[in-house]
Amino acid sequence: MLDQDEQSLHSRFTDFEKFCRKKGLKMTHQRLEIYRELLTSSDHPTVEALFLRVRKRIPTISLDTVYRTLALLEEAGMTNRIQTSEGLTRFESDYGVHHHLTCKKCQKIEDFIWESFDTMLLPPELEAWGTIQTRNIVAEGICKDCLKKEKK
Amino acid sequence: MLDQDEQSLHSRFTDFEKFCRKKGLKMTHQRLEIYRELLTSSDHPTVEALFLRVRKRIPTISLDTVYRTLALLEEAGMTNRIQTSEGLTRFESDYGVHHHLTCKKCQKIEDFIWESFDTMLLPPELEAWGTIQTRNIVAEGICKDCLKKEKK
DNA sequence: GCCTTTAATAAGAATAATTCTTAAATAGTA
């Protein structure tokens, strides 16, 4: 499992190089580190959080570069933007179809997969609307940790 | 159908009065007009848009009052906040379970209902997470109008 | 209906998130 993860991480870096070449974009130190940080972050970080993490390795990096790079990665479909109900923008690296579960108390976001939903046919009325490309579930509630705290 | 809508609109206003009384809130002209505007808007307006519409009837209303009132209504569960991928906050009056369909081009949001999804049991693994209260689908694609424009 | 109390409002200042501007630095290429 770990091997496989590392394998896939490595191949994703290679993809990033290829991607830059193909698009005529320069492969900068900053872009690589931002992308790496996002790949290894599983907590759906905000731009600010990502900036602080990357700054440990590149102390002179600017917040603006993080914004620009994330926009770039998003456009290329390599990351997803998540608009939370707190009003903050969070990011995650794109790794296939999944859904989100958010705690209303602590705002923590967890991923989950649900294949029987993914393969379900949408209501036929929606065909008249246009072409539907993605469909994601946003579920909200109170997580176990916050439920415990409430009881105290 | 129209009769029923008007009926339900009227009862919702009455609810609003009751709601204010119960919470010890004052029933102001501004609050009523903002609530009315949201009830009769089906296009998921932004705060700014709502402000401009209400201003036609109350020219001196301030943007801040719209923000404050929407926060109030949201807290009471009478409206829902929708965080769009454009990064804008939109609002809709709460009228029962439904889902959203957004056009990636023109950003228009349409509602749809899908009862067979609503009654579907969530994956059992999620029970370990905590208590799940809501689950909504956000579908994205290109609407018919934008598809037509693309062909030109 | 008028008075009092307290909450709500308007106006504009303050804050926070994001984007833009510009000069300097750097990647890719000859």
Next chain:
DNA sequence: TACTATTTAAGAATTATTCTTATTAAAGGC
């Protein structure tokens, strides 16, 4: 190694949202 076009850092500008304060108005008692 030198050249050219991108990209970057820094900070200014913009935009959305919230806060502050003096004024206004709703609700309830008289």
